[in-house]
Amino acid sequence: MFVFGAATILHADLDxxxxxxxxxxxxxLRGRPVIVGAGVVLAASYEAKAFGVRTAMGGRxxxxxxxxxxxxxxxxxxxxxxxxxxxxxxxxxxxLVEGLSIDEAFLDVRGLERISGTPTEIAARLRRExxxxxxxxxxxxxxxxxxxxxxxxxxxxxxxxxxxxxDRELSFxxxxxxxxxxxxxxxxxxxxxERRISTVGEVARLPETVLVTILGRAxxxxxxxxxxxRDPRPVVVGRRRRSIGSQCALGRSRKTPEAVDAVLVSLxxxxxxxxxxxxxxxxxxxxxxxxxxxxxxxxxHTLPLPTAHTQTVLLTAQWLLSCAKxxxxxxxxxxxxxxxxxxxxxxxxxxxxxxxRFSGTALxxxxxxxxxxxxxxxxxxxxxxxxxxGFTVPLLPD
Amino acid sequence: xxxxxTVIGTGMKIVTQRDELAQxxxxxxxxVSTRASVQILSGVxxxxxxxxxxxxxxxxxxxxxxxxxxxxxxxxxxxVPGRLLVDLVRLLPDNEVTIEHRAEESVVHVTSxxxxxxxxxxxxxxxxxxxxxxxxxTFTVDRESLLDTxxxxxxxxxxxxxRPVLTGILVRFEAxxxxxxATDSYRLSVKETELSGAVPELEAIIPAxxxxxxxxxxQTGESVELGVxxxxxxxxxxxxxxxxxxxxxxxxNYKQLLPEAFEHDVTLPRNELLDVVRRVGVxxxxxxxxxxxxxxxxxxxxxxxxDVGEAKESLPVQFSGDPLEIGFNAEFLxxxxxxxxxxxxxxxxxxxLRPAVIEGGADDPTYLIMPIxxxx
Numbered sequence: 001m002f003v004f005g006a007a008t009i010l011h012a013d014l015d016x017x018x019x020x021x022x023x024x025x026x027x028x029l030r031g032r033p034v035i036v037g038a039g040v041v042l043a044a045s046y047e048a049k050a051f052g053v054r055t056a057m058g059g060r061x062x063x064x065x066x067x068x069x070x071x072x073x074x075x076x077x078x079x080x081x082x083x084x085x086x087x088x089x090x091x092x093x094x095x096l097v098e099g100l101s102i103d104e105a106f107l108d109v110r111g112l113e114r115i116s117g118t119p120t121e122i123a124a125r126l127r128r129e130x131x132x133x134x135x136x137x138x139x140x141x142x143x144x145x146x147x148x149x150x151x152x153x154x155x156x157x158x159x160x161x162x163x164x165x166x167d168r169e170l171s172f173x174x175x176x177x178x179x180x181x182x183x184x185x186x187x188x189x190x191x192x193x194e195r196r197i198s199t200v201g202e203v204a205r206l207p208e209t210v211l212v213t214i215l216g217r218a219x220x221x222x223x224x225x226x227x228x229x230r231d232p233r234p235v236v237v238g239r240r241r242r243s244i245g246s247q248c249a250l251g252r253s254r255k256t257p258e259a260v261d262a263v264l265v266s267l268x269x270x271x272x273x274x275x276x277x278x279x280x281x282x283x284x285x286x287x288x289x290x291x292x293x294x295x296x297x298x299x300x301h302t303l304p305l306p307t308a309h310t311q312t313v314l315l316t317a318q319w320l321l322s323c324a325k326x327x328x329x330x331x332x333x334x335x336x337x338x339x340x341x342x343x344x345x346x347x348x349x350x351x352x353x354x355x356x357r358f359s360g361t362a363l364x365x366x367x368x369x370x371x372x373x374x375x376x377x378x379x380x381x382x383x384x385x386x387x388x389x390g391f392t393v394p395l396l397p398d
Numbered sequence: 399x400x401x402x403x404t405v406i407g408t409g410m411k412i413v414t415q416r417d418e419l420a421q422x423x424x425x426x427x428x429x430v431s432t433r434a435s436v437q438i439l440s441g442v443x444x445x446x447x448x449x450x451x452x453x454x455x456x457x458x459x460x461x462x463x464x465x466x467x468x469x470x471x472x473x474x475x476x477x478v479p480g481r482l483l484v485d486l487v488r489l490l491p492d493n494e495v496t497i498e499h500r501a502e503e504s505v506v507h508v509t510s511x512x513x514x515x516x517x518x519x520x521x522x523x524x525x526x527x528x529x530x531x532x533x534x535x536t537f538t539v540d541r542e543s544l545l546d547t548x549x550x551x552x553x554x555x556x557x558x559x560x561r562p563v564l565t566g567i568l569v570r571f572e573a574x575x576x577x578x579x580a581t582d583s584y585r586l587s588v589k590e591t592e593l594s595g596a597v598p599e600l601e602a603i604i605p606a607x608x609x610x611x612x613x614x615x616x617q618t619g620e621s622v623e624l625g626v627x628x629x630x631x632x633x634x635x636x637x638x639x640x641x642x643x644x645x646x647x648x649x650x651n652y653k654q655l656l657p658e659a660f661e662h663d664v665t666l667p668r669n670e671l672l673d674v675v676r677r678v679g680v681x682x683x684x685x686x687x688x689x690x691x692x693x694x695x696x697x698x699x700x701x702x703x704x705d706v707g708e709a710k711e712s713l714p715v716q717f718s719g720d721p722l723e724i725g726f727n728a729e730f731l732x733x734x735x736x737x738x739x740x741x742x743x744x745x746x747x748x749x750x751l752r753p754a755v756i757e758g759g760a761d762d763p764t765y766l767i768m769p770i771x772x773x774x
Contacts, residue, residue, distance in 0.1 A: 301560050305584065305727075306685060312583065319560040347773040348687045350727055351751065352583050353766070355650040361768075 007142050007166055008110040008119050009235060010094075011149035012126060014086060015137040015158040017103035018043035021082045022072050024135045033069040035062055039249065042074055046158050085134040093126045098235045106146055108235035120163050127161060144169065147231035151180050169229050174201030181226050188215060188223075203227040244280065245339025246270045247288060252334060257325075260333060264321060265381060267338040268314040275340060276368055281306035281349055282340035285313055287320040292332030299324055306344050309352045310364050313340060410474030410499040412446045414466060416510060419495055420487045422453055422464045423480075425615055425638055430480035431457035438524045441477035442484075444497065445522075446470045454528060455480055460608050461528050462615070463639040474499060477520040478506055486515055529630045529641050536625035536632065537597055539576070544622055547578045547591045548609045550763045553733045555606035556582035563647040566603035573599075579652045580606060585730050586652055587737065589763035603649050604631050608642035615640060656766060657753060660746040662722065664692070664715050668743045668758070672735045674699050674711045679728040681709040687725030687770035692717045692747075701728065724750045725770040734765040 014020065018036040023029045023045060033048035035041055041062045044053040051066035063069065083102045090097045093116070096108035109122045116122050123140040130138045141152025143164040151173065156162035164172045178184050178192050178200060191214055197203055203211070204227040212220030225231070246267045250260070275282065286300040299320045307313065317338050321328075351361045370379050423442065431439035436458075443454040451468040454461060476499045487495060492511030499506050499519065508515045548567065556564035561583070568579040571593075579588045608631075616622050616635030623634035626644070633640045675688065681701040682688055691698040697715045702708035724747060735743065740758035747754045750772065756765040 303560075304556075304558055304582070316560045344685070346771075348685055348725065349771045350584055350685065351768040351771060353581065353586060353650075353655055353753065353768050355581065355583055355655070 005144050005166065006110075006119070007144045007163060008108055009143055009146055009149045010107040010109060010119065010123050010126070011141040011143075011146065011153045012086075012090060012105050012107060012123075012130075013139050013141075013150075013153045013157070014083075014103040014130070015139055016043055016045050016049070017082075017136075018074060018079055019045035019048070020136050021075075021078055024082075025078065026072075029070055029072070033066050035059075035066070035069045035071045036074050038071055038073060039251075044069075082134055082136060086130055086136065086138070089126060089129045089133055092129070093122055096235050106149065106235045120161075123161055123163070127159075145229070145231040146233055146235065147182055147226055148173070148229065150182060151176065154180055170204075173227075173229055174199060174204060176200045178203055181223060183219065183222055183226070188219060191215060200227050242343060243286065243339045243341035244271055244275050244278070244282070244343065245286065245288075245337055246274075247335060247337025249335045250333055252292070252332075255333060260321070260328075260336060261318065263336055264317055264338065265314060267336065268310060268317055269381070271338050271340060272308050272310040272313050272364070273368060273371065275308040275343075276346075276364060279346050280343045281308045281346040282343045283307070284340065284342040285316040285320065286337075286339040286341055287317055287324070288335070288337035288339065289324060289328065289333060290335035291327070292334055294334065295331075296335075297324070297327070300341070302342065305350050306342070306346075307352070308340075308346060308349070308364075309361060311356070312352060313338070409472035409501070410444065410446045410476055411472035411497070412444075412451050412468040412470055413494060413496045414451060414468035416487060416490050416493050416495045418466050419451075420484070422466050422637075423484045423487055426453045426455045426462045426464050427480045427484045428611060428614070429455040429457055429460050429462040433457070438477060438520045439526075440480055441520050441525070442480040443475060443477050443522060443525045445475035446473050448473075454525075456526055456528060458526065459605060459643055460611060461639075461641045462611070463528065463531075463641075464637055472498075474501075475522040476501075476506060477522050477525050478517055479520075482517060483508075486517075529627055529632065531632065531634075531639055534625040534627040534630075534632045536623040536634065538595065538621045539571075539597060539624050540594065541616055541619055541622045541635065543576060543591050543593060544624075545613050545616060547576055547589050548613060550589045550737050551578045551580040551587035552606050552610060553580075553737065554582055554585050554587035554765075555580040558582070562645055563603060563649060565606060566645040566649070567606050567609055568649040568652075569600075569602055569604050569609075571597045571600040579649070581650060581652065584727065584768050585734065586655060586766040587734075587763045588652055588656075588766075591761075600626060602626060602631055603645040603647065605642055605645060608640065612640055655753070656764065657746075657748060657755065660748055660755070662692070662717065662719070662745075662747040664697070664717055664745045664747070665742050666697070666713065666715060666745060668735060668738055668741055670713060671743070672732070674713060675728070675732050675735060678709045678711055679732060681707050682728040685727075685770075687772060688728040688731055689723060689725045689772065690745075692722040692724075694718060694721075722747065722750065723772065724754065725772040726754075726767060727770060730767055734767055737765060738762045 019034045022034055022036060034045040035048055036043040039059050041053060041055055041057045043055060048066050048069050053062045053066050090105050090107055094107040094109045098106040109119050119142050123142050127138055127140055130136055137159040139153045139157045139160045141149040141156055141162050143149040143152050144166050148164050152162040152164050177198060179189050181200060203223060208224040211224050248263050248267060283306045284300050284302045286298060288298050290296045301316050301320055367379055427442055439457055445452040449470055450465045452465040454463040486508060490510035491513050495510045497506055497508050504519050505516050506519055551567060555567055564582055570577045574593055576591045576593050612633050615638045619636055625632045629644045630641050631644055678699045678701045679688055681703055683703040683706055686703045689700045691700060696712055698710055698712045700710040734756045738758035740762055744757045750769060753766050753768050
């Protein structure tokens with residue numbers, strides 16, 4: 001098969017990110033199984049993964065599988081710091097960096113041969129620099145498309161480097177288990193296994209119509225394209241997020257409305273502050289709820305004008321929560337999340353009147369400045385005093 | 399169910415005048431709910447009793463009621479789909495209309511001249527109970543004073559249902575005057591109006607939408623009757639009763655939002671400024687601002703939207719000191735100017751990130767507007 005282009009796309013993915021940061025910062029944890037998060041497992045070191053511990057697993061199950069594991073609480077600010085440092089290395093490696101999440105990014109190194117060397121050389125240097133400058137292990141996949149680069153890094157983990165040359169793409173891809181295809185989670189994998197389809201090559205031998213029948217239109221077409229190694233998406237520099245959010249698990253016991261409101265307040269504080277730091281405003285406030293039976297609903301409301309104003313977002317979120325009150329009372333609440341979507345730049349921001357005396361745009365500015373200088377815990381709301389801020393750290397795929 | 403219908407609806411039959419019925423139905427049907435979820439609210443309640451037919455409609459926030467003379471051949475009540483009845487009655491061929499309820503079939507027959515129509519009905523006892531008007535003590539307010547005050551502040555009220563208090567207008571009657579205030583958190587309008595007659599002291603947050611309806615209903619007459627009953631506010635004007643729910647909650651303390659001192663106080667010709675703002679405002683799309691650039695003796699109004707275009711226009715003004723550049727939402731600025739009646743208006747400014755105030759004459763509202771932070 002004739003293939004256009006060369007393998008210039010790098011997928012850089014920090015290994016067991018949260019757990020690696022913990023092992024980096026505490027030498028006693030090195031070489032030992034480490035679990036981040038006492039309730040749900042937020043991340044597991046490779047030593048813990050060897051025992052079968054997985055992200056999002058219940059803490060009790062994880063400790064049963066791996067009784068020797070050291071369980072540590074998450075330190076989100078340390079992870080954010082480490083992520084920034086890693087992204088500085090990415091940015092030094094290529095002008096084309098597309099961040100995917102806190103711990104992974106695509107880089108396109110096309111045309112850098114004379115300046116920085118071949119893609120393979122750049123990838124090796126990037127791994128060395130992340131190790132030296134950030135102190136963390138990272139795996140890099142190199143290929144002609146984003147999809148293949150990501151599959152390659154998945155195969156090469158941990159602490160590895162894998163290059164898929166353009167003429168060996170299908171021979172690399174087809175023997176892999178279907179789980180390596182982007183978008184194949186446990187449910188899709190089960191559907192495929194039920195039909196005795198277990199490798200990418202087996203998927204590729206099916207007609208598109210059959211895949212659509214098994215998986216539905218969107219997923220079927222998506223998988224068909226991937227199995228045939230079609231992925232025309234370019235690396236988009238700094239592709240920006242579509243929403244900014246935060247969520248918090250509440251545990252299984254009943255929470256008073258005041259306690260839920262306090263959680264909501266702290267979530268909105270965080271989200272709007274992050275928006276202001278990022279220079280974004282948004283119009284749609286999204287409230288995510290998970291009930292006692294772990295079913296989830298989303299409620300959203302679109303405001304007349306975009307905002308990053310704490311009080312405006314908070315009032316909207318509280319209103320959405322009050323609309324969901326009957327359902328919460330009936331079914332119990334185990335998680336609450338707030339996100340602001342429909343994002344835009346804050347280059348022309350409509351300022352807000354300080355309607356309830358301490359709520360104008362000026363207050364946000366003052367508090368942001370205090371937190372910038374003295375840290376995010378320097379100022380807090382009275383209703384949040386003495387409450388543990390159990391924010392749910394985003395779960396990163398294993 | 400059929401039994402209940404038979405008992406309640408038995409034999410309502412009226413003969414009445416088409417034009418008056420069409421006009422009254424047209425008014426009342428404005429309260430018909432547009433939400434499909436509760437079917438009965440899409441209907442108009444007809445109740446025939448001692449020589450009159452009473453009409454009522456509600457969407458649970460607002461209700462409208464009226465009545466007209468009719469030859470009542472059978473008393474009773476029934477709920478008829480509102481829009482359908484309005485459209486039908488308006489087009490009937492004869493001056494006289496007969497409406498007859500056939501409870502056993504759950505229909506009404508509407509006949510006029512050669513035209514006969516049959517409409518399916520809803521049960522009258524499913525219709526929400528509306529406040530008893532006889533139980534409400536009312537007082538009289540000068541119609542023009544009331545409606546003018548509403549129209550000068552209403553545009554600042556919020557249309558965002560997530561901020562219920564802000565969708566209302568604060569209405570306060572106090573010694574010799576009426577005060578109204580409205581804000582959507584980006585701007586605030588306050589107007590005080592002198593009242594000639596005595597009124598009781600009263601404060602309520604009333605849905606802006608209901609007050610807008612009142613303006614449409616009360617087109618003639620010297621006065622409007624007003625009363626508050628529990629959580630309802632009642633208005634009577636021109637044979638029509640409007641009831642609306644009072645909004646619970648605390649209205650923002652608007653007095654402390656109004657700045658006490660300003661850096662600049664610029665007098666501008668209202669109509670000229672309005673024309674300029676409208677013209678330049680054409681170039682404003684989405685959330686891009688309209689900019690006012692003040693320099694020695696001159697105001698330049700400027701707008702630019704990326705990939706659309708830009709416009710600018712200058713006016714001579716009395717301005718001195720360091721140049722000042724401030725951005726506003728074009729619609730908010732235009733509406734603020736529009737609510738002023740005086741030929742000369744004052745634009746009072748502090749700095750580009752602080753609230754500005756537009757004022758006119760003694761009968762004009764005070765319009766407080768928050769700027770848009772300009773890039774750079």
